[in-house]
């Protein structure tokens with residue numbers, strides 16, 4: 001059975017790295033971008049989530065954020081997030097590299113989390129650099145559009161996420177690449193593996209000789225390089241995988 005074989009590989013790993021995408025948070029109630037029910041079926045990303053669109057019309061950006069924000073802010077980790085935290089604690093995984101901006105890995109207890117696309121939990125004023133919690137800005141959206149900076153009144157309050165057209169944080173990319181180079185196992189969860197350079201991370205690990213495990217609802221372009229592909233829901237598959245790996249590792 002593929003889950004048993006995957007657990008065996010995980011139990012043997014000491015420097016495993018997980019790469020996660022929007023799919024791991026789908027069961028927490030946060031819609032993915034691509035895939036069935038994805039947000040891109042409702043919004044055009046270039047019109048809403050690009051840096052150019054934001055600079056031109058921050059109000060349009062915040063109108064979408066006003067609708068989408070409450071679900072993201074209320075979301076809690078699901079068993080998939082907890083299973084990855086458990087596999088770090090057991091010494092099989094060393095880090096989670098994530099494309100998500102929801103902060104749910106940290107909330108579930110993962111210690112080393114590398115956020116390739118930044119964090120949606122805070123907001124930064126592009127005029128004076130002041131940061132504040134996204135949660136506080138969300139409350140202001142009811143009476144102030146677009147929201148203004150508390151310190152300088154600036155109109156460009158940007159979530160500390162990487163928008164389309166922005167560079168990824170170089171430090172995070174370098175750290176993720178180094179981890180992949182040294183990995184003895186790569187576990188991809190809930191990513192369509194079409195957003196680069198995030199999708200390069202598992203390639204780096206495979207080239208360095210690490211076995212690849214893919215857990216995703218749908219096929220991905222890297223499935224053909226994987227030792228094991230499990231098509232399923234992260235919140236069901238990961239706890240079973242972690243349970244088998246950890247109980248095996250523990251003897």
Ligand code: NAD
Nearest residue numbers: 021022023032033034035099100101102190191192217234
């Ligand atoms: P993605 O490229 O990571 O694709 C999501 C994949 O997850 C799809 O292939 C889908 O089949 C799969 N999936 C859906 N539900 C699943 C489940 N329960 N278990 C396992 N797999 C499941 O992500 P995307 O949606 O294409 O978005 C790309 C970028 O958008 C991300 O890299 C991120 O920066 C941003 N984003 C972040 C969040 C978040 O923070 N939670 C949500 C949406 C989008």
Ligand code: ZN
Nearest residue numbers: 125128149152
């Ligand atoms: Zn300011």
